[in-house]
Amino acid sequence: MQQRLIRGRLLPLLALLLTIAGGLALRRYGYAIDLPFVVVKYGGSLLWGAMVYWLLATIFLLSGRFRIAVAALVIAVAVELFRLWHTPGLDAFRLTTAGALLLGRVFSPWNILAYAMGIVAALAIDRVLSRTTPVA
Numbered sequence: 001m002q003q004r005l006i007r008g009r010l011l012p013l014l015a016l017l018l019t020i021a022g023g024l025a026l027r028r029y030g031y032a033i034d035l036p037f038v039v040v041k042y043g044g045s046l047l048w049g050a051m052v053y054w055l056l057a058t059i060f061l062l063s064g065r066f067r068i069a070v071a072a073l074v075i076a077v078a079v080e081l082f083r084l085w086h087t088p089g090l091d092a093f094r095l096t097t098a099g100a101l102l103l104g105r106v107f108s109p110w111n112i113l114a115y116a117m118g119i120v121a122a123l124a125i126d127r128v129l130s131r132t133t134p135v136a
Helices: 002-029 037-059 065-082 088-094 097-102 109-132
Strands: none
Touching (some): 037 109, 065 109, 088 097
16 A cells, blocks of 8 residues: 555656746746747746646545646635735735745736646646556
8 A cells, every 4th residue: 555655646746846847947948948928927827737736636645636636726726816915025025936936926817727727737647647557
């Protein structure tokens, strides 16, 4: 059982790390390689939604994938709605790189759509990977 948990946790953890690396690379180099604004902005949001899914899938290994996807969407929507709340300290944190990556700066319903697309994509990838990689 313990080996199954370790092996089962490895794929979502690897996917989480790759998603984070991809999102950071997109934000850092997207404009430098002349990617359109829409790709950089919403591609980053799509990857952020996928990252939330992979994080939850890594932590809650024995939960159902659909339940993880729903929880990821609830968290993503909550974070986006949190952008509507402003205090001087919170706004100062949002101006930092960590604040921008974790909380974002400006509310956008389009971000919620991008998060949902990223979560659905991660869910689909997770289902394919779990079918092709048996956990013994």
